[in-house]
Amino acid sequence: MTDRTPLFTAGGSEVNLADPHFFTGDRFLEVTREARRRHPVAWTDPEGEGFWSVTAYRPGREVLREPETFTSTRGMRLGARPAAVAAASGRMLVVSDGVDHQRLRPAHARWFAGRQLAGLAPGLRDTVERRLRDLVARDGPVDIVAELALLVPSWVLFTMMGVPAQDRDELAALTAAGFDDADTSPAAAAERAAAHAGVFDYFFELLEQRRADPGDDVVSTLANSVHGGRPLTDDEVVLNCVGLLNGGLETTPHAISGAVLAFARHPEQWRRLRADPALLDSAVEEILRYTSPPGHAMRTATRPTRLGDAHIAEGDRVVVWLPSCNRDEEVFPEPDRFLVDRRPNQHLGFGGGPHYCVGAALARLELRCVLAALLGQVAQFHEVAEPDRLASNFLNGLQRLDVVLDPVVDAVSPAAGPRR
Ligand code: HEM
Numbered sequence: 113m114t115d116r117t118p119l120f121t122a123g124g125s126e127v128n129l130a131d132p133h134f135f136t137g138d139r140f141l142e143v144t145r146e147a148r149r150r151h152p153v154a155w156t157d158p159e160g161e162g163f164w165s166v167t168a169y170r171p172g173r174e175v176l177r178e179p180e181t182f183t184s185t186r187g188m189r190l191g192a193r194p195a196a197v198a199a200a201s202g203r204m205l206v207v208s209d210g211v212d213h214q215r216l217r218p219a220h221a222r223w224f225a226g227r228q229l230a231g232l233a234p235g236l237r238d239t240v241e242r243r244l245r246d247l248v249a250r251d252g253p254v255d256i257v258a259e260l261a262l263l264v265p266s267w268v269l270f271t272m273m274g275v276p277a278q279d280r281d282e283l284a285a286l287t288a289a290g291f292d293d294a295d296t297s298p299a300a301a302a303e304r305a306a307a308h309a310g311v312f313d314y315f316f317e318l319l320e321q322r323r324a325d326p327g328d329d330v331v332s333t334l335a336n337s338v339h340g341g342r343p344l345t346d347d348e349v350v351l352n353c354v355g356l357l358n359g360g361l362e363t364t365p366h367a368i369s370g371a372v373l374a375f376a377r378h379p380e381q382w383r384r385l386r387a388d389p390a391l392l393d394s395a396v397e398e399i400l401r402y403t404s405p406p407g408h409a410m411r412t413a414t415r416p417t418r419l420g421d422a423h424i425a426e427g428d429r430v431v432v433w434l435p436s437c438n439r440d441e442e443v444f445p446e447p448d449r450f451l452v453d454r455r456p457n458q459h460l461g462f463g464g465g466p467h468y469c470v471g472a473a474l475a476r477l478e479l480r481c482v483l484a485a486l487l488g489q490v491a492q493f494h495e496v497a498e499p500d501r502l503a504s505n506f507l508n509g510l511q512r513l514d515v516v517l518d519p520v521v522d523a524v525s526p527a528a529g530p531r532r
Contacts, residue, residue, distance in 0.1 A: 114425045120154035120165045122146045129165060129433070130158035130190055132293045132503040135407065140508075141448070144436035153422040156431075163190070163410070163429035164422060169440035169460065171420050172432040175411055177465035179209045182411035182430055184467060189410050189506045190431060191293055193301075196308065204351040206359070206467060213466060215340035216352065220470050223272060223330050229477050232268060236478065239267050240485045248489050253496045253514040256372045261365035264478050269360045273353065274329035275318070286310045287361050294503035311357065315350040330356065356471070363405040364475050366509025368482050369499075370403030373513055374450045376493035385452045386487055395452040396479045400461035402450050404435035407508040409463055434460050435508050492518040 119126060122143040128134060144167045147154060152168030166172045175182045184207050187197040202212040205220065222228060243263055247254045254260075262284070270280045289307035292300075318331055326332040334349045344352070375382040385395050410431045413424045424430065438459045439447040462469035469475065493515045500512040 114428075115423050116155040116157075116162065118151040118154045118422075120147060120151065120156040126157070128158040129156055129431075129505055130161075130163075132191075132296070132505055135505055135508070136501045136503045138501075140435070141439060144433055145439070148436065148440060151421075153420040155422070163431050164419070164424060166419070166430060166432045167436040168420075169437040169443045172434070172437040172460060173464050174419065175430055175432050176409065176460070176463055176467065179213075179411075179466055181414055181417050183209050183414050184411060185209050186412040187410060188467075190408065190429075191506070193305065196305075200351050200355075203345075203348045204355045205470065206355055209466070211340070216344075216348070217466075217470065219334055219337040219339050219344060220352070220356070222333055224470055224472075224474055226473065229474055232271065232474075233477060233481070235271065236264070236268060236481050237485070240264060240481050241488070244485045244489050248517050248519045250517075253516050256513045256515055257365065257369045257510055258512070260482070261368035261372075262361075264368060264482055265360050265364040268474065268478060269357060272330045273318075273356075274322075274327050274331060279314070283311065283314055283357075284361065286314070287357050291358070291362055291504070291507065293506065308354075311354055312350055315353045316346070319346060319349055319353075359469070359471055360474070362507055364478050366405035366502075366507060367399055367403050367475070367479060369510045369513045370405070371399040371479070371483070372486075372493055372515060373495065373499060373510065374399065374402055376495040376515055378450045379492060381450055381452050382492065385483075386491075389484075389487060391452050392480060392483055392487075394455055394457065395483060396476055397457045397459065398450060398452055398454045399479060400475075401438045401444070401454070401457055401459035404438045404459075404461050404508055406434055406463075407505050408433050409467070432460075434463070489520055490517045491520045494518070 120129070121127065123146070127143050134140070147165065147167040153164055153166050153171050156163055156165045166175055185201045187194075188206055197207060201207050203216075205213065205216045208216055243260060247259055266280060266284050270283070275283060286307045290304055290311060292304060315331070319335060322329070322332045322335055326336060331349065331353055334344055334352055337344060385391050408431045410429055413426055413428045413430060415426050417424050419430070438444070438461060441447050443458070444454075462472045462475075495513075495515055497514045499510045499514075502509050502511050
């Protein structure tokens, strides 16, 4: 008989990490801190569909680095629809392993390498700086999520994919709706499925256009790439376009808004960075560690194995809680402090092993551009209301963050204090 102990508990009672609403509160970090100390690999059994929860850095990294034992092909997140996983498995990068993964990954490489990204940087910088000038000039609070954080990755991705301006808002809304896990009712699940289908339909149409009239964009590149002796099929091109959209649109905004919140709550770190902009790169890494936008990465065991003290059975799901791994006190001294000069900082914000984020260089570029623009224009951030956290165990972030931005060139006299 399989031994599924210890059980994931905190304060003596079982915690349901499969419940998206658990994440709207602020207990996750406290609960996982206790889990790391007591049982860093523990069985979590929400309503009988259990999984192993990995909350410590070292076993988490081990899971991510060993795809032969812990496969992604049966889904990489809790709550994904089995039919959707089955349709994408072996054909979409993030749910492929072995030869399929090795065939698909180089097809993405060209667009995420330095030269291509360098071409994007001036337009991105300009877009961010212009938007920020508007926001800083605003008399009163701005919602950083809606007004800045969502803009940056969507501008980048839609530009890379050559999505026409008039289609962008609708495509972004459909992508977000496809990920909205808060409502678990069958009606909401049907709406999510319809939103997913809308995104796919859009890319099938775009692919048809690009096959007829190829351009210098991600869709045309994927459509024309030959790997493993054959070109990608239409289904593979579209699945991977959707994968890029999901990967890029659902993560970076949370790093950006999380960074603003962190600087609002740790103003001395903003002053430190302003005084020494050479810390920009280490600040970016600290933002990735501290905000950890993906809440988890899931795998399925392909064979019986041990992880720490736990006996994992073949077929068991294993969920690595990345924000918890990134606060592991055995790896990060004073893990709950936000420190722009933290070094070393080998966080798992981008995962690890073969599925290490293919968009990592792009995400870093986006964060550097946003930070540089903020440094040039914002003297201080003031949080004016408690932020709204997303109800999701997969996307660790905010859905609203109201802040006042004090301009660098002070339009008000220091005695007048911050604008509200
Ligand atoms: C702050 C921003 C980002 C964070 C924190 C992040 C995080 C991650 C993580 C943790 C994984 C590993 C998932 C796993 O192991 O199952 C991953 C994979 C991936 N990410 Fe990102 N990501 C970010 C931005 C992006 C961007 C901008 C793109 C593309 C436009 C992207 C596309 C992908 C793709 C396609 C994969 C799958 C890679 C593979 O399976 O080989 N991500 N990302």
